[in-house]
Amino acid sequence: MRFLKAGALLGAGVLTGLSISLFMNIAEARKPFSQEDLKLMNEELMALVKKGDELWHSPKLGKNGLTCANCHPDGANSNPHTFPKFQDNVGKVATLREMINWCIKKPLEGKELPEDSEEMKALEAYAIYMYRGYPLKPGDNTREYPPVKVKSGPGYP
Amino acid sequence: MRISRRKLFKVSAKAGVAAITASALSPLMGVVNVAEARSSRRNKLQPFNFVVIGDTHLYEMSNHRFDKTFSRAIDDILKLRPRPDFVLFIGDLAQFGKVKELEKGKRFLDRLERAGIKYFIIPGEHDWYLDMGRTWKRMFGKPFWSFDHKGVHFIGMNSILVEDYWTARNMSPEERMLAIAELECHVCGLWGVGERQLEWLEKDVKKLSPDTPVVVFTHSPLWEYYPRWNFQTKDAPQIREILSKFEKVIAIHGHVHQVVYNRTGNMVHIGNLATAWPWPYPPVELPYPKVRMLRVDPGDIYDGVGFASTYIDETFIGTMKYHTWAELIPDEFKDGVPL
Numbered sequence: 001m002r003f004l005k006a007g008a009l010l011g012a013g014v015l016t017g018l019s020i021s022l023f024m025n026i027a028e029a030r031k032p033f034s035q036e037d038l039k040l041m042n043e044e045l046m047a048l049v050k051k052g053d054e055l056w057h058s059p060k061l062g063k064n065g066l067t068c069a070n071c072h073p074d075g076a077n078s079n080p081h082t083f084p085k086f087q088d089n090v091g092k093v094a095t096l097r098e099m100i101n102w103c104i105k106k107p108l109e110g111k112e113l114p115e116d117s118e119e120m121k122a123l124e125a126y127a128i129y130m131y132r133g134y135p136l137k138p139g140d141n142t143r144e145y146p147p148v149k150v151k152s153g154p155g156y157p
Numbered sequence: 158m159r160i161s162r163r164k165l166f167k168v169s170a171k172a173g174v175a176a177i178t179a180s181a182l183s184p185l186m187g188v189v190n191v192a193e194a195r196s197s198r199r200n201k202l203q204p205f206n207f208v209v210i211g212d213t214h215l216y217e218m219s220n221h222r223f224d225k226t227f228s229r230a231i232d233d234i235l236k237l238r239p240r241p242d243f244v245l246f247i248g249d250l251a252q253f254g255k256v257k258e259l260e261k262g263k264r265f266l267d268r269l270e271r272a273g274i275k276y277f278i279i280p281g282e283h284d285w286y287l288d289m290g291r292t293w294k295r296m297f298g299k300p301f302w303s304f305d306h307k308g309v310h311f312i313g314m315n316s317i318l319v320e321d322y323w324t325a326r327n328m329s330p331e332e333r334m335l336a337i338a339e340l341e342c343h344v345c346g347l348w349g350v351g352e353r354q355l356e357w358l359e360k361d362v363k364k365l366s367p368d369t370p371v372v373v374f375t376h377s378p379l380w381e382y383y384p385r386w387n388f389q390t391k392d393a394p395q396i397r398e399i400l401s402k403f404e405k406v407i408a409i410h411g412h413v414h415q416v417v418y419n420r421t422g423n424m425v426h427i428g429n430l431a432t433a434w435p436w437p438y439p440p441v442e443l444p445y446p447k448v449r450m451l452r453v454d455p456g457d458i459y460d461g462v463g464f465a466s467t468y469i470d471e472t473f474i475g476t477m478k479y480h481t482w483a484e485l486i487p488d489e490f491k492d493g494v495p496l
Contacts, residue, residue, distance in 0.1 A: 071436075071455065073262075075342050076440075147440060
């Protein structure tokens with residue numbers, strides 16, 4: 001895992017300075033992640049998704065007892081793959097995080113989260129995870145999309 | 158004796174599924190059959206209307222947004238002309254089954270009674286799992302019932318009974334309630350009416366003739382819509398089988414907080430709006446995609462919610478009209494969804 005972190009830092013540094021085509025060459029030159037590395041990285045992601053799931057169902061974000069899940073069970077109608085897009089109620093092009101904050105402030109009557117907070121990252125991770133596999137459609141205001149189909153029972157199968 | 162009954166139900170449930178598949182494959186045939194049944198009805202009914210309201214999800218705190226929408230709905234019901242013969246409350250009066258929430262709900266409903274409008278009520282899961290329905294039953298009586306009104310047989314059932322998920326997990330009553338209060342409850346399993354109510358239903362309809370108009374009323378749909386959100390009733394196939402002897406049955410449900418419609422065999426199914434908030438459509442194809450609600454403005458507490466009145470004509474053709482306070486119903490169904 002330590003190797004991974006160093007690699008990620010190096011990758012980020014290189015990305016900032018170099019063109020995408022050069023980055024691709026580097027990526028090709030580098031060995032693929034091992035199964036064990038992939039498993040660890042996925043566990044990290046799922047821990048964040050789980051935290052997001054808990055927050056999504058927690059009344060502590062608001063003041064009137066409501067939760068995100070009141071209107072968005074399994075993240076439904078959060079449409080994360082359509083952001084950024086013009087949001088009627090925000091009055092400008094909004095990111096998913098801005099929209100989450102709008103929901104916290106208006107329907108939940110709560111206090112907005114700092115956009116770079118762990119809580120915000122977790123909420124965003126949960127919403128996006130429930131729309132895994134959807135093609136990106138920034139700006140799409142044409143319809144509401146259901147989340148991935150989930151079987152009854154524990155987890156997010 | 159009980160086991161053999163269960164076996165019988167399993168067999169007949171399969172027969173029911175086959176019948177439904179057949180009618181789904183040839184929808185036109187189903188329509189023709191219903192039309193014939195209508196025209197052959199000998200005893201004409203005296204037309205009437207009744208209101209369906211529910212999923213108010215009241216919280217304990219005062220002056221809550223869900224108090225406002227429920228209150229506005231009651232105001233509107235009292236102003237309806239023609240006046241409804243009665244009101245059917247379709248479950249989830251409270252949010253967490255608390256005594257204060259249920260008492261608050263009863264105060265709202267009692268406004269109807271004071272104005273001379275009787276109401277009937279069934280429970281939803283939010284009313285039930287804090288104290289296993291004790292407060293609800295003390296306040297409202299039996300959670301399943303039937304009555305006859307102007308020639309129509311009305312049935313109400315408690316469809317939200319799940320198997321014990323709390324004892325083995327050592328959950329407190331509050332934890333049990335909070336778990337099932339989530340639509341995507343990861344531990345609760347599928348719910349239904351259970352064997353006792355199935356036996357009761359069978360007896361209840363035994364002496365009724367097939368041309369009796371029947372309206373059945375459950376919190377959850379009597380068809381498999383989306384089990385993940387308990388948009389289903391586990392023993393719905395058995396219920397449909399028991400009711401299959403009737404020419405036509407109108408089945409009305411809550412829980413989905415949305416406009417949704419389906420037909421199975423001799424039954425027409427329709428979902429009611431909540432007064433609290435709308436649920437989005439689940440990731441399955443709607444059987445009748447035209448019958449759905451429009452996009453909701455989440456900034457308006459009066460959008461996406463409402464109640465319905467159901468008009469029954471002399472040949473038992475019903476119309477369900479959704480009462481809303483925003484642009485929610487497609488033009489085609491503004492005057493009502495035919496039942």
